[in-house]
Amino acid sequence: MIAFPIIRVVTKLLIPYILLFGFYVQFHGDFGPGGGFQAGVILAAALILYGLVFGLQAVQRVVPAWAVEKMMALGVLIYAGTGITTILLGGKFLDYEVLDHHLLPGILPHGQHLGIFVVELGVGITVTAVMTMIFYTFAGRKHVL
Amino acid sequence: MNLIVFTILAMLAATAVTVARIRDLWAAIMFTGIYSFLSASWMLILDAPDVAFTEAAVGAGISTVLMLSTLVLVGPSDAGRRKPALVPLTVVTITGCALVYGTLDMPHFGDPNDPIHLHPRPSFVEKSQVDMHGLPNVITSVLASYRGYDTLGETTVVLTAGIAVLLILRKEKDEPEREAVSQ
Numbered sequence: 001m002i003a004f005p006i007i008r009v010v011t012k013l014l015i016p017y018i019l020l021f022g023f024y025v026q027f028h029g030d031f032g033p034g035g036g037f038q039a040g041v042i043l044a045a046a047l048i049l050y051g052l053v054f055g056l057q058a059v060q061r062v063v064p065a066w067a068v069e070k071m072m073a074l075g076v077l078i079y080a081g082t083g084i085t086t087i088l089l090g091g092k093f094l095d096y097e098v099l100d101h102h103l104l105p106g107i108l109p110h111g112q113h114l115g116i117f118v119v120e121l122g123v124g125i126t127v128t129a130v131m132t133m134i135f136y137t138f139a140g141r142k143h144v145l
Numbered sequence: 146m147n148l149i150v151f152t153i154l155a156m157l158a159a160t161a162v163t164v165a166r167i168r169d170l171w172a173a174i175m176f177t178g179i180y181s182f183l184s185a186s187w188m189l190i191l192d193a194p195d196v197a198f199t200e201a202a203v204g205a206g207i208s209t210v211l212m213l214s215t216l217v218l219v220g221p222s223d224a225g226r227r228k229p230a231l232v233p234l235t236v237v238t239i240t241g242c243a244l245v246y247g248t249l250d251m252p253h254f255g256d257p258n259d260p261i262h263l264h265p266r267p268s269f270v271e272k273s274q275v276d277m278h279g280l281p282n283v284i285t286s287v288l289a290s291y292r293g294y295d296t297l298g299e300t301t302v303v304l305t306a307g308i309a310v311l312l313i314l315r316k317e318k319d320e321p322e323r324e325a326v327s328q
Contacts (some may be wrong), residue, residue, distance in 0.1 A: 138211055
């Protein structure tokens with residue numbers, strides 16, 4: 001892709017905004033449309049765009065394949081771990097009411113909101129990792145990209 | 146409003162027919178991307194921005210990339226024009242007519258007496274603000290709190306699918322390394 005300077009420059013300009021939009025969809029999902037699934041795919045799209053233009057080696061220097069493999073499971077762990085935490089705190093599985101606290105009011109969200117936030121984060125991490133991993137395995141099959 | 150809806154739907158139908166008819170696989174992939182983008186626009190008109198996001202990112206973005214990388218592996222052209230198949234055409238036409246006949250029984254779009262507006266009682270919508278301490282997005286509260294188990298299951302499905310792709314596709318990459326070690 002060295003021969004296509006316009007594509008390279010436009011990609012470099014676009015990727016920060018794609019990432020920003022992905023994080024906005026992730027962290028604003030409780031207030032507006034969006035959430036973990038959508039944000040995960042948008043974040044993965046940024047990585048895939050980088051990989052398409054600059055090559056698989058370049059994107060794997062940013063996010064190595066072993067880290068993506070770990071993140072696939074990490075997201076589900078965060079989600080299920082939230083459920084286990086609520087059991088340990090005396091509630092039912094994924095009963096976010098017991099997460100209610102009086103620590104830093106106004107900065108940390110309360111009970112239900114905190115639970116939804118953490119759980120959506122888990123979904124986002126898993127979806128980003130799985131989408132990126134599928135691209136890595138496809139593109140790495142004959143080192144074509 | 147109606148003009149936009151019908152224009153988009155007509156373009157969707159035209160794109161679908163083009164995808165089915167075109168023999169150049171590269172162009173067909175581009176048309177499936179266009180199809181996804183059109184359906185994302187239509188979802189946006191139906192007030193479903195969540196679905197529109199997902200369709201635009203997955204359908205128009207990532208699956209186009211994945212299909213293109215498959216194309217690099219399998220080659221750019223179709224095997225050739227097949228004979229016109231009368232039996233499949235008849236089956237598809239009859240099935241299509243049955244499906245259209247089935248939609249006549251469905252409630253009208255936006256009808257307040259739809260089963261979907263009555264059956265899981267509107268209580269989710271009414272109670273959400275109180276239950277979630279003022280979280281305004283009912284979709285998120287239903288998805289992550291009222292139906293948290295369901296979403297945990299979905300996330301596990303995504304993980305399982307990822308692992309399956311990894312196991313199937315990574316095999317070839319590992320083999321030369323093993324050969325190199327044994328040599």
